[in-house]
Amino acid sequence: MTATRCERHGQVELGIIEHEGREFVALGASVIGSHITAYTQQDRNRIHLMTWCGKSMLDARCEIVERYWSGAISLMFRLPQGRFIVGYALGESGMLFRGELIDSTTDDDARHQARTLAEHFAELDAEDEAAFEMELQAE
Numbered sequence: 001m002t003a004t005r006c007e008r009h010g011q012v013e014l015g016i017i018e019h020e021g022r023e024f025v026a027l028g029a030s031v032i033g034s035h036i037t038a039y040t041q042q043d044r045n046r047i048h049l050m051t052w053c054g055k056s057m058l059d060a061r062c063e064i065v066e067r068y069w070s071g072a073i074s075l076m077f078r079l080p081q082g083r084f085i086v087g088y089a090l091g092e093s094g095m096l097f098r099g100e101l102i103d104s105t106t107d108d109d110a111r112h113q114a115r116t117l118a119e120h121f122a123e124l125d126a127e128d129e130a131a132f133e134m135e136l137q138a139e
Contacts, residue, residue: 001018001020001069002017002018002019003017003018004016004017004053005018005053006028006051006052006053006135009048009094011032012028012030013028013029013030013053013134014026014027014028015027015028015052016046017018018019020078021065024068028051028052028053029033029049029050029051029052031058034093034100034101034102035098035099036049036057036085036087036097036098036099036100036101037096037097037098037100038044038051038057038097038098038099039095039096040075040091040092040093040094040096040097041054041091041093041094041095042118044090046062047062047064047075047080047089047093048062048122049077051086051095058085060077060078060079060085061077061078062075062076062077062078062116063075063076063077063078063111063113064092065086065111065114066114066115066118068118068122070090070122071090071091072088072090072091072093072122072125073088073089073092073113073118074086074087074088074089074115074117074118074120075089075097075114076107076110076111076114077088077097078107079101081135082103082105082121082125083101083103083104084101084102084104084110084113084114084132085099085100085119086099086100086111086113086114086117087099087100087114087118088114088117088120088122089119089120090123090125092113098117098129099117100113100117101134105118113132134136
């Protein structure tokens with residue numbers, strides 16, 4: 001039997017899966033300083049940030065800044081008082097989002113920061129993928 005649950009520890013969520021008597025734990029959604037980790041959910045052409053267990057973290061106006069060949073997207077969420085959450089998601093629904101809360105003077109500046117952050121995370125993902133491929137070849 002497989003069971004899942006979430007635990008909150010301050011602003012950090014743990015996703016826990018129990019399978020065949022063993023527990024597997026991973027970080028879920030979190031807010032640490034200005035850094036945000038969440039999961040995307042799309043409904044009616046809107047993207048929301050969610051916890052791993054499916055609770056809404058943010059329901060704000062979202063713009064897809066750029067789509068990448070891999071299916072990843074850079075996103076910009078508009079908040080009040082010239083603040084934004086910008087970041088990178090691996091897809092539009094059910095995928096990991098990594099981003100930052102920023103103060104910006106203009107929408108264009110926020111879009112630029114979203115693209116810059118997306119490039120950073122895309123490079124990290126490519127490095128992780130290459131390391132994984134090397135491990136598979138070594139086996």
